[in-house]
Amino acid sequence: MGVVQKAPQRPILSHPHLKLLPTRGEERPARGDPEAMSDTPLSKEQVEALLLRGPFHQWLGLSVVAVGEGTIELKAQWRPEWVVNAERGYVHGGILATLVDLTADWALVSKTGRGVPTVDLRVDYHRAAMQGDLTCRGTVVKFGNQLSVAEAQILDDSGRLLASGRGVYMTAPAK
Amino acid sequence: MGVVQKAPQRPILSHPHLKLLPTRGEERPARGDPEAMSDTPLSKEQVEALLLRGPFHQWLGLSVVAVGEGTIELKAQWRPEWVVNAERGYVHGGILATLVDLTADWALVSKTGRGVPTVDLRVDYHRAAMQGDLTCRGTVVKFGNQLSVAEAQILDDSGRLLASGRGVYMTAPAK
Amino acid sequence: MGVVQKAPQRPILSHPHLKLLPTRGEERPARGDPEAMSDTPLSKEQVEALLLRGPFHQWLGLSVVAVGEGTIELKAQWRPEWVVNAERGYVHGGILATLVDLTADWALVSKTGRGVPTVDLRVDYHRAAMQGDLTCRGTVVKFGNQLSVAEAQILDDSGRLLASGRGVYMTAPAK
Amino acid sequence: MGVVQKAPQRPILSHPHLKLLPTRGEERPARGDPEAMSDTPLSKEQVEALLLRGPFHQWLGLSVVAVGEGTIELKAQWRPEWVVNAERGYVHGGILATLVDLTADWALVSKTGRGVPTVDLRVDYHRAAMQGDLTCRGTVVKFGNQLSVAEAQILDDSGRLLASGRGVYMTAPAK
Numbered sequence: 001m002g003v004v005q006k007a008p009q010r011p012i013l014s015h016p017h018l019k020l021l022p023t024r025g026e027e028r029p030a031r032g033d034p035e036a037m038s039d040t041p042l043s044k045e046q047v048e049a050l051l052l053r054g055p056f057h058q059w060l061g062l063s064v065v066a067v068g069e070g071t072i073e074l075k076a077q078w079r080p081e082w083v084v085n086a087e088r089g090y091v092h093g094g095i096l097a098t099l100v101d102l103t104a105d106w107a108l109v110s111k112t113g114r115g116v117p118t119v120d121l122r123v124d125y126h127r128a129a130m131q132g133d134l135t136c137r138g139t140v141v142k143f144g145n146q147l148s149v150a151e152a153q154i155l156d157d158s159g160r161l162l163a164s165g166r167g168v169y170m171t172a173p174a175k
Numbered sequence: 176m177g178v179v180q181k182a183p184q185r186p187i188l189s190h191p192h193l194k195l196l197p198t199r200g201e202e203r204p205a206r207g208d209p210e211a212m213s214d215t216p217l218s219k220e221q222v223e224a225l226l227l228r229g230p231f232h233q234w235l236g237l238s239v240v241a242v243g244e245g246t247i248e249l250k251a252q253w254r255p256e257w258v259v260n261a262e263r264g265y266v267h268g269g270i271l272a273t274l275v276d277l278t279a280d281w282a283l284v285s286k287t288g289r290g291v292p293t294v295d296l297r298v299d300y301h302r303a304a305m306q307g308d309l310t311c312r313g314t315v316v317k318f319g320n321q322l323s324v325a326e327a328q329i330l331d332d333s334g335r336l337l338a339s340g341r342g343v344y345m346t347a348p349a350k
Numbered sequence: 351m352g353v354v355q356k357a358p359q360r361p362i363l364s365h366p367h368l369k370l371l372p373t374r375g376e377e378r379p380a381r382g383d384p385e386a387m388s389d390t391p392l393s394k395e396q397v398e399a400l401l402l403r404g405p406f407h408q409w410l411g412l413s414v415v416a417v418g419e420g421t422i423e424l425k426a427q428w429r430p431e432w433v434v435n436a437e438r439g440y441v442h443g444g445i446l447a448t449l450v451d452l453t454a455d456w457a458l459v460s461k462t463g464r465g466v467p468t469v470d471l472r473v474d475y476h477r478a479a480m481q482g483d484l485t486c487r488g489t490v491v492k493f494g495n496q497l498s499v500a501e502a503q504i505l506d507d508s509g510r511l512l513a514s515g516r517g518v519y520m521t522a523p524a525k
Numbered sequence: 526m527g528v529v530q531k532a533p534q535r536p537i538l539s540h541p542h543l544k545l546l547p548t549r550g551e552e553r554p555a556r557g558d559p560e561a562m563s564d565t566p567l568s569k570e571q572v573e574a575l576l577l578r579g580p581f582h583q584w585l586g587l588s589v590v591a592v593g594e595g596t597i598e599l600k601a602q603w604r605p606e607w608v609v610n611a612e613r614g615y616v617h618g619g620i621l622a623t624l625v626d627l628t629a630d631w632a633l634v635s636k637t638g639r640g641v642p643t644v645d646l647r648v649d650y651h652r653a654a655m656q657g658d659l660t661c662r663g664t665v666v667k668f669g670n671q672l673s674v675a676e677a678q679i680l681d682d683s684g685r686l687l688a689s690g691r692g693v694y695m696t697a698p699a700k
Contacts, residue, residue, distance in 0.1 A: 053260075053261055054258065054259040054260060054261065054267065055255060055256050055257075055258045055259075055261060056256055056257055056259050056267040056269065056270070057259070057267075058256075059256045080230060081230050081231055081233075081234045082230075082231055083229065083230045083231060084229040084230075084231050084232070084290070085228075085229060085290075086228055086229065086230060092229065092231040092232075092273065092277075093273075093276050093293045093296065094231065094269065094270075094272060094273025094274075094276050094277065095231070095269075095273070097269060097272040097273060097276060097296055097298070098267065098268075098269025098270070098272060098273065099269075101268050101269050101272060102267075102269065115259070115260075117300070117303075118268045118300050119299075119469070119497060119518060120297065120298060120299045120300065120340075120470065120499075120518055121268065121272055121296075121297070121298045121300075121340075122295065122296070122297045122298075122472065122647050122691075123272075123295060123296045123297075124294075124295045124666070124667070124674045124691065124693065125292070125294060125296075126666075126667040126669075126674065128292075141649070141651075141686075141689060142649070142651040142686060144651075147469060149470075149649045149651065149689075161666075161667060164666060164667075164674075165295075165296075166647075166649065166691075168469060168470055168518065168649065294644070294672060294693060295645065295674075295693055297472045297516075297647065299491065299492070299499045299516065299518065301491075301492040301494075301499065316474065316476075316511075316514060317474070317476040317511060317514075319476075322644060324474045324476065324514075324645075336491075336492060339491060339492075339499075341472070341474065341516075343474065343644060343645055343693065403610075403611055404608065404609040404610060404611065404617065405605060405606050405607075405608045405609075405611060406606055406607055406609050406617040406619065406620070407609070407617075408606075409606045430580060431580050431581055431583075431584045432580075432581055433579065433580045433581060434579040434580075434581050434582070434640070435578075435579060435640075436579065436580060442579065442581040442582075442623065442627075443623075443626050443643045443646065444581065444619065444620075444622060444623025444624075444626050444627065445581070445619075447619060447622040447623060447626060447646055447648075448618075448619025448620070448622060448623065449619075451618050451619050451622060452617075452619065465609070465610075467650070467653075468618045468650050469649075469650060470647065470648060470649045470650065470690075471618065471622055471646075471648045471650075471690075472645065472646070472647045472648075473622075473645060473646045473647075474644075474645045475642070475643050475644060475645065475646075478642075515645075515646075
């Protein structure tokens, strides 16, 4: 599935220090503060702390399983409010779309150091999602200085692909 | 929702009459029951009752403002869990994607008589959504016997366009 | 076209005046030359001259029917190379996708004064396109200083909707 | 191509065997002829013969490099008509969109035995495509009995990713 990501020829960022080191135990470095940048990649605990600053991310029961260079794996904890069809118990497609969006966005975190604005989102639904926690895998397709493309897959407990898709993200540095 | 991929077992209904009349005061007609079909269009109260059977739709604080032939207008009531960025108060893009999906889906209700599975979804983000209720307008682009395309716009209190997009929906009759 | 990913060096032009006047009878104003900008909107003859500078646009037999503020109507002249299925005579979906892309792009011309790079493109296919010229209608969804969204419909001779879709376009000024 | 919207009249073929064997040296088996199906996968010569039945595919200078189970690699031979910008020599985004569409479509050929109708198409543009032949790699994301999702990457001579994207395809058997 995912697109083969050949290594870029050049150092990725013109803002080469757009990695983010929370200093002095802070989990909330100032947005876009160059002093907060460093070459040390974010740990999964640091990414999870950043991610969970968002109330909707908390509501989704997100946790970070792994963070790599241009990749991420998240878990989302099922809750009964996700259901669209009370009789059959299907999860709403909007929950899956949300997970595709945020997982692709945070696959960029090794380069952006933060969540970034989504320009557009495209989601394919492959199978009905029933009750159960969801696994979310994100991969960068193309990192750019202004716009980037990343993709995500949403899987059920048995590893079956429920939904997948892509977003375009604004990776210009925050003002 | 995930697409149902089994072949339709039953003959395709001719869509000019694919309207659903809840009889005897019932708000929950049997899914796909031909007896429940009639030429009388659903009222907005009937559509709201169908829509609110979904727990996630209740959580989104949805109400139906108007239903027309191939169109719908909904309201969604802001709640603090929608926020992605606690400092700036932006609504999560996943909420807007969810509203695009369900509004386009329910724009089909004058022909489908129910919510139908989403095949895929595409959302463009135009402006950051801040605190406030959202207006959601849906329109059918093309109704087909098996697949249909519909689109939706999400507006803030001042009528500014926040997000818009489209979905492909499975409009073959439910099994 | 591929997106230009470098940061804009120059101040963003205020879009109400981002119109381009070819001076001294030239049909080819310098790209991004501020001297070439004026408040006079481009005529359809001027837009057609700009459009037809592209060899692929010539091959597609394009002509401009009308240009408005954020809208355009084009014609494309059928040619036998467009066919994908020799027996049934269907036009290739790639031709329809191309027309959606360029029509949405040139719907922006009243603001951009030129064709601009496409960031991404989404196309829905509604009916098989048979032999015959095609009508292409484009409309701006949202004009922005850096990114814009526009949409297009492709119709046959009888006004039947064959395909429709949207693109995101780079409307930051050319370097 | 436009989506076929009528209900499938015939039983859905079980896809593990939905392979098509051209018999008696024929390269053009009857569309949907069950006699033409067999367990022998199509060779790349057979796929190329099927592909090149389409006049637009001939115009694009396509050849088949490799065919696998749910994968394909094609080459497209550059031609001067592809150019959108005469000065800079960029290939038109519509050519790249066309290649994404047809490559994803024909990635399904090990299961469909033919090109199938596109429901919708989404393309991301990563870099400007300059003069030169293009490599097109397709992969099935999800094969279904009615609808399938496949994706494609378009690369230049140096293996740089120019564009990538996805389509939804109608994989119900031809009538």
